[in-house]
Amino acid sequence: MKLSYPQRNLLRRLLIGGTAVFVSIAAYSSYQAVRNLTLESLKKNALLEVQQGANSIDNWLLNLKVHVQTLANLPVVRSMNWEAAAPYLETEVLRFADVSGIAIAGRDGWRNVTGGKRAYVGDRSFFKKAMAGQTNVSDPLISRVAGLPSIVVGTPIRQEFSIAVAPVGELHTVVKLNRITQVVNQLKYGDNSYAFALNSKGEAIVHPQTLLSTPEQT
Numbered sequence: 019m020k021l022s023y024p025q026r027n028l029l030r031r032l033l034i035g036g037t038a039v040f041v042s043i044a045a046y047s048s049y050q051a052v053r054n055l056t057l058e059s060l061k062k063n064a065l066l067e068v069q070q071g072a073n074s075i076d077n078w079l080l081n082l083k084v085h086v087q088t089l090a091n092l093p094v095v096r097s098m099n100w101e102a103a104a105p106y107l108e109t110e111v112l113r114f115a116d117v118s119g120i121a122i123a124g125r126d127g128w129r130n131v132t133g134g135k136r137a138y139v140g141d142r143s144f145f146k147k148a149m150a151g152q153t154n155v156s157d158p159l160i161s162r163v164a165g166l167p168s169i170v171v172g173t174p175i176r177q178e179f180s181i182a183v184a185p186v187g188e189l190h191t192v193v194k195l196n197r198i199t200q201v202v203n204q205l206k207y208g209d210n211s212y213a214f215a216l217n218s219k220g221e222a223i224v225h226p227q228t229l230l231s232t233p234e235q236t
Contacts, residue, residue: 078116078197079171083153085114086173090189095122096177098187100130108132118161118168119192122175125149125185131192144172148188151181161192168192 089095089110094103100122107120111132123129127140139145147154153173161168170192174185 075198079155082116082171082191082193083155083173086171086189086191087153089120089191090173090175091179095189096175096186098122098124098175104130104132116193116197117191118166118194121190121192123188123190125187129188129190142170144170144190145188148172148174148190149185151185158195167195169195 089107092103092106094106097103103122107122111117111120119131119133121129121131121134121139123139123145127138127145128136129139129145130136142156144154144156151174154171156170156172158167158169160166161170170190172188172190175187175189176183177186
C-alpha cells in the first residue's frame, strides 16, 4: 500500500524518535555502569587506605611493645633501683619523640616516672595486666606526666628470664597519641568525610578534630 506524504512524514518522525529514545537509554545505561565502576573503585581504594593505616598503627604499637620489653630486661631496670635506672630511662625518653615518660612501679603499685612525681598506679588496668604477666597497651587516657591524651604500654619486670617467675614490678611508657591522630587524619573516603579510631570498648577516641574518650588518668 502506498503511503501518502503525511503518513510517510509521520513514520519518519516515529523512527527518529524511537532511535533517539534508544540512544538515550543506552547512554544512561553506560553512565550508570561507569558510575558504579567508579564508586566500586573508590570504595576499594578507601578500604585499602584504611587497611594500610591500621597496619601502620599496628606496627607502631608492636615496636612500642618490643621497646618496653627490652627495657624491662635490662639489669639496671631489673634491679628495681630507680636512682640507678632513671638516668638511662631519661635518655630513652629523649630518643623517642612519641614517648613522654617512662616509669617503674613496684608490687605495691607505687611508681617513679621520668619528668614526674611518684604516684600510685596499682588500681590501673595496665599495671594489673603487667603484674599478671602481660605486655599490654592501654586505652587512651590523660597522662599525669604530660597532661596530654596518651596511651600506656606496660610490661612485667622479672628478676629472672622465665615467665614462670612472678614479676617483681612493672615498667611502662607513656606515649603521645600524635602518631595515631596523624594516621587517622590522613584517611579520607570523599568530601565531608573523616575517619576515626575506636578503643577496646568500641568508643570513638580520635577523629580529625580531637580525642573523644579518655576516661582513665595515669
